[in-house]
Amino acid sequence: MNLSLSRRRGGFSLVELMVSVVIGLLALLFATRLVVSGEQNKDAAVGGSDSMQNGMLALFSLSSDATEAGWGLNDPMLAGCDTVFSDANGYALPTMQRNGANFTPLAAAVIQSNGQDPDVISFNSGTSQAGAGSVKLFADYTVGNTLTIDNRNPYAFNDGDVMVMAPLTPGSGQCTLFQLSGFGAAPNSTILVNSGGRYRYNPIAGLPLPYKQNLAYIYNLGAPAQLHFHTWTVANGVLLLRAAELAGAERAGVSVTDNVVSIKAQYGFDARLPGPKAYDPNPGADGMQVTRWSGTMVDADSDGVVGSPGDYQRIAAVRIAVVARSKNTEKPNSAGQCGATTVLPTVFATSVPTGVAAVPVQVNVAVAGDVVPWQCYRYRVFETIVQIRNSQWRP
Structure with a gap:
């Protein structure tokens, strides 16, 4: 048998290996x-x-x-009222500018x-079932925790509800947000603005701004647990x-x-x-x-x-x-x-x-x-x- 032929039959050549x-x-x-x-x-x-x-x-x-x-x-x-707002839990309304001065508008979108x-x-939105239900301020407010209203039985006003005091003439003054902390003695012609506890939106000394008789309205935004700010x-x-x-x-x-x-x-x-x-x-x-x-x-x-x-x-x-x-x-x-x-x-x-x-x-x-x-x-x-x-x- 040819020796070279026998070796080739026994394995790959170097060229074949390289190609593989x-x-x-x-x-x-x-x-x-x-x-x-x-x-x-x-x-x-x-x-x-x-x-x-x-x-x-x-x-x-x-x-x-x-x-x-x-x-x-x-x-x-x-809508758009410059609103005084304070919250013991730390929420704050966004600050905008009007005539070069900062203000906090209460509006649907800011x-x-x-x-x-x-x-x-x-x-922002409220949740009161009364919608824009309101009562008029029936006596001047200067300081304290009592507001006199003209409705002896305000519809859908409940203890703890979030309220907004607004001037009768839009743009004539600031609004104030607070919480109703109860009603005065019968026949319920007054509402209270006590602070502390669950009344997180009420300043200690009462509302910070004065309001005139028959020149301001109080609006109900509903329960604080459902206030959508x-x-x-x-x-x-x-x-x-x-x-x-x-x-x-x-x-x-x-x-x-x-x-x-x-x-x-x-x-x-x-x-x-x-x-x-x-x-x-x-x-x-x-x-x-x-x-x-x-x-x-x-x-x-x-x-x-x-x-x-x-x-x-x-x-x-x-x-x-x-x-x-x-x-x-x-x-x-x-x-x-x-x-x-x-x-x-x-x-x-x-x-x-x-x-x-x-x-x-x-x-x-x-x-x-x-x-x-x-x-x-x-x-x-x-x-x-x-x-x-x-x-x-x-x-």
């Missing part, structure tokens, strides 16, 4: 790329699902609050616009809620959902002239309409004052946007740069209703303290428009 190794390496390379691509697709899908769930939850929470906003605050004496950064959005913020990628009726959330807020990097809002004003005039209980035969969007307060009633009560009474709707990001980041390329997102998201870019100019806002999605660049995340934008219907149902 090359083919194996190519197969391994393709398999690795397939696995990596699959993982990237999975991360993108999972990240998109995370942002979808978080964004929808955040938008649902905000829009639900906006839908109820304004109940019990729709009387022209209350937006503290922060440009490209997340806004601070507040929605809510303020929404975003911090470090987490949506936070401060709520007057939620224990532990009055001062600092509680987490609602994570991976929400921004919330934005705009007022929808009815700026028609004459339109629904300030303090006019009949806002026009065709109702209120959005004719202008703005993230900041404007002189919607053309009275020369930005942020007057009439401007807050012309808020027909709010436009809300939530920007959520994926939970997982995408890996950077060989140069160390991420390309998951290359352009900052823009909200409020569409013109709705038809003919009303859009006011688009480019949103800053970078999270303070995050070591990962914002370009490594994927983002989803969620938007809605909510009609402030309670503000239109004026007494």
Whole structure:
């Protein structure tokens, strides 16, 4: 037998072995790329699902609050009134500016616009079954814990209910929020404003402002445990809620959902002239309409004052946007740069209703303290428009 032929039959040659190794390496390379691509697709899908769930939850929470906003605050004496407010548990009304001075408006919606950064959005409403039920102040109030009223049996006024004292002429003075702490001796022509205990909204020395006989009304907003004063913020990628009726959330807020990097809002004003005039209980035969969007307060009633009560009474709707990001980041390329997102998201870019100019806002999605660049995340934008219907149902 030929010796060389016998050796070849006993194994592979060096060339054959090298070809086998090359083919194996190519197969391994393709398999690795397939696995990596699959993982990237999975991360993108999972990240998109995370942002979808978080964004929808955040938008649902905000829009639900906006839908109820304004109940019990729709009387022209209350809407937009500069309100003295104190809370032993630490909740505070948002501060705005009017004529260069700070004030705290009591209104259905209050937006503290922060440009490209997340806004601070507040929605307020009462829960009294009497709606805007009110009684008139029947004697001058200067100091103390007793208020004389003109109704001997005020309808649906209960011990502990949250009240608001408002001047008869809107804009002529400040309102004061307090709690009813009981009734005076029969026949119940007085109500009491004692402090301490469960009367968290009552200052120790009584109401801080004087009010004149027959020139002020007292409105009932309902039980304090159901007072819907809510303020929404975003911090470090987490949506936070401060709520007057939620224990532990009055001062600092509680987490609602994570991976929400921004919330934005705009007022929808009815700026028609004459339109629904300030303090006019009949806002026009065709109702209120959005004719202008703005993230900041404007002189919607053309009275020369930005942020007057009439401007807050012309808020027909709010436009809300939530920007959520994926939970997982995408890996950077060989140069160390991420390309998951290359352009900052823009909200409020569409013109709705038809003919009303859009006011688009480019949103800053970078999270303070995050070591990962914002370009490594994927983002989803969620938007809605909510009609402030309670503000239109004026007494």
